[in-house]
Amino acid sequence: MMFDYILLFAVALSALMAIIQENLYKSIIILTFESFSLAAIFHFLLATDVAAVQAILGAALLPGLFIVALYKTTKGRDE
Amino acid sequence: MEPFQVASFMTAGVLIVTGLWALLMMDNILKKIIGANLIGDGANLVLISIGYRPGGFIPEVMHHFHATATPSNYSHLLQFEEFASNASYSLPFALVLTNIVIGASTLSVMLALAVVLYKKYHTLSVQKMFEGDE
Secondary structure (H helix, E strand, O other): OOHHHHHHHHHHHHHHHHHHOOOHHHHHHHHHHHHHHHHHHHHHOOOHHHHHHHHHHHHHHHHHHHHHHHHHHOOOOOO | OOHHHHHHHHHHHHHHHHHHHHHHHOOEHHHHHHHHHHHHHHHHHHHHHHOOOOOOEOOOOOOOOOOOOOHHHOOOOOOHHHHHHHEOOOHHHHHHHHHHHHHHHHHHHHHHHHHHHHHHHOOOEHHHHHHHHO
């Protein structure tokens, strides 16, 4: 039963990494990983319905919204 | 209190502190929005770990329950007292389920406001937005 503790550590570490990361696209990918690991933790905490909603919204809707916003705010700039 | 519950509380503390630090100290407005999202995740994790009962049932799934049960084979179903004393506490789950959906909609509103600010100021840096106003 060490897997859930590893998931908790992964959530805390990826939250820190998403903030520290300079490249915003990489930051969004790390945030998606954090959100999906949080859904797995909700499953281990016996809340399967919350885990399903968190997995759908955190892994599909959240990076989609962030990438659309990031595309609209970096379009005119050449990087 | 269970060790896994304590570890969940500590992880939620790390999430909330990280989100507050990003909201206060980061210059990029998208990093501030990521920090607000992290604070919401930490609050959800606190609420979920309150309702955890080690070795308990998932409250939405009654064990040994079948849709085709007839009154003659109801006897192997769990009694209500046994189910209620072993299932995890399900009130915070309903709260968190609402909070996740509301968090997603407030996130989309925040991102739309960031796009509008970019179209006005042509930058994502909060420092430069305030410099332009003065």
